[in-house]
Amino acid sequence: MWAVSRSWKRKSILKGNQSHMPEFLLLGLTSDPKHQRWLFASFLAMFLVNVAGNSVIIAAIRGDNRLHTPMYFFLSNLSLVDICFTTVIVPRMLANMLSKSKKIPFAQCLTQMYFFVAFGITDSFLLAAMAVDRYMAICNPLHYTTTMSSQRCLLLVTMSWVLSHLHSLTHTILMARLSFCGPNVIHHFFCDVQPLLTLSCSDTSVNELLAFTEGSFVIMSPFVLIIVSYVYITRAVLRVPSGGGRYKVFSTCGSHLTVVALFYGTIIFVYIRPSSTYSVTKDRVITVIYTVVTPMLNPFIYSLRNKDMKQALKKLIRRIE
Template identity: 80%
Template sequence: MTRGNEIHITEFLLLGLTSDPRKQVWLFASFLAMYLVNVAGNSVIIAAIWGNARLHIPMYFFFSPLSSVDICFISIIVPSLLANILRKGKRVPFAEFLTQMYFFVAFGITDSFLLAAMAIDHYVAICNPLHYTTTMNPRRCLMLVITSWLVSHLHSLTHTILMARLSFCGPNIIHHFFCDVQPLLMLSCSDTSVNELLAFTEGSFVIMSPFLFIIVSYVCITRAVLRVPSGRGRFKVFSACGSHITVVTLYYGTSISVYICPLSTYSVTKDGEVTVIYTVVIPMLKFLSIALGTRT
């Protein structure tokens, strides 16, 4: 749309991960397989937890909401990515871009809070087992889940409103595979200082506060486990927490490197590849983590 001598962009062209037809074939097959396994696996976990009365205990309470969020999170990204590969580029209206970005941020932050809630649950179960059932009672667990959703959606709504106020009057081509925050900010011809300030302050708090809870929880767990005299007992506890620790490390290592950094240091090529890890690969690892957790 043109107003006077100024062009206002109303849609964007997502180029995807690659234009090489041979790479597109195996990328399409790989992402489709991971998506189907993730959705099917998490659906089975949700059905198993709700259908088995023995799993209606605080220990498994967070598995069901985490699986639900993972299904929503990957469903926001992968179908669009697959369509992008088939069309060799996808035109996205600004309103649709903001909608996908809103749910991507909301579900991503909800994931981080639920991972923190699971770390707290592990801490209470290992460090204070006699008071576990009273401390992690169903009401308190439900409040943790509701708080995770509320904080995450308020954070995402704030980002989306500020993004909607920006103007775009230059190139509309984005070398990315979904509607992400940083690539859009780089195309804006408006002042993005408020958006960047929000990302560093409120965004850092929302991302880092769950991470700090996880770190503190596992430091306390490690200290408690090292006091266990039995080597077999220590191994059992560490193996039960190992998959969760791996997922947390990958999730926060990738997301912090992309989003908690100045916009000037963002690289679509480098950071776009990192984004694939926490949008497609990590949900798969979380599914495996939950599957292992339900067996222990």
Template identity: 60%
Template sequence: MSRANQSTVFEFLLLGLSRQPQQQQIIFVLFLSMYLATVLGNLLIILAISTDSRLHSPMYFFLSNLSFVDLCFSSTIIPNMLTNHILRRQAISVPGCLTQMYFFMAFIAIDNFLLAVMAYDRFVAICHPLHYTTKMTHQLCALMVTGSWVIANVNALLHTLLMARLSFCADNKIPHFFCDMTPLLKLSCSDTHINDLMILTAGGLVITVPLVCILISYICITTAVLRIPSTKGKWKAFSTCGSHLAVVSLFYGTIFAVYFTPSSTHSAEKDIAAAVMYTVVTPMLNPFIYSLRNKDMKGAITKLIYIFFISFQQRMGSKCHKGTS
């Protein structure tokens, strides 16, 4: 019997990272810890930037947006995975799966564009420092962030609609912990030629155009920095880009490992390992990378934690005073 004549699928089964009960418990605790660290780290960055007037500059505006997107990115996948583990279920409806895929693709594309925007910001700051304030205006910053959101959502909607037109027959087991395009396309009993073509064209452009912009920005930055006579000046200029370069390397390294390598080299284990890197590890590490290498950010976060601690102590003291009176 051909796949086309088999029953239509109304839900998928997410097989997760492991089928071994002992490993599942360890994975649950590990992912819960990493998700909590992601939420706490990114929220601290957003609050620190919004409350400290010294950080009201284009660089930190883009960083706060990146933290918000990373927070949404992880929240699209990890809570559902943790809930499935607690309820001991694997099923996700087809509309639910497509919705998760849409938001996953939208947020990963916004992440991609924001990294390019941040590279341009560093290019202007280092190569045109005297014109930085006139070039990086509030209007331009808002326009670049808004454009990133619009293009990313249009791209995600395109791929989701193309996926929604496909038929899925009988085999509904996804060897993954979330609904990603590659495993879904493998399950389809329809012709996926158009989907594959759009992944290579539209999806490829969404990834490669920002990457090219990042590379051009850093070529110009490197050329400008090498002209600086003092070693101290060169180190100071490069240090402002170190955090961004570390995040870019993590992000693009895993993305290309999954989506831009020959399908013959793919394996479920390799794809899942790379997916864990860019959906869980990278959003968790980004706040630490940016805060630990930036004195202003470190100071703002320390000040914010101190204010919270003092406020908590005052509230506890007030409750104790009421209790004894």
């Protein structure tokens, strides 16, 4: 009886130590060296395009007084978040592709998860703020200037950052309290919530409940706000008598709708569902879209069909030359 008790105590101590000081192995997208070469080149190129493209958008908006409006204020913040969002993931993934050791300490893993969740939620809130801005501009133009004042826009952006980091902090604290005493292999290219929960040997019901309820609320509330905004925008546009007028109004919203579709289409598929349906292969591929591809495409989506952005970019290029 004493031997069993001592053995149980030793396991408990070991479990306690492993819950605070484990190392995980990030397997990445593939273990094939041939595939890793072209994946490294592809992701490095996409990362550089993302950083350069979004940096140019921020510089163009800051350098052109005509773009000092609520819509472009939100867009510049979205570009900044996209840079941060991808920087949290891609450099570590590229380093793992070049290294034989795929290890990541527990503290670094939690840190990566924290910033990934925080920047992802901030992205969601900013997309909702941009939808509200379009709603006010199209449906309530007479009250637009007073409603979307610089103080309120700054408040919306500040709240987006604060709420997203509080949400992420809650997830991180709950994750840090779990024990990890079994396999330490993460079948993913970064530390995400669901892959970590599958490795824990503790009761993860509280974490899963938080992810499915509060997490769903944080993700879906901005999405619902976007949908409602565009329902009212569509009703307002359909009242415009001329076809040219309708096209002009819809064209101002097309870029935003494209980004919303790419972002929420993948986010909802991966996160708004029970963890029992988690699929390693499918989720890794889809996760690449919203963590790497979409942030890279955003500068092109917002600039190719926007005359004001094109003029601002030309102005920026002339300054550099």
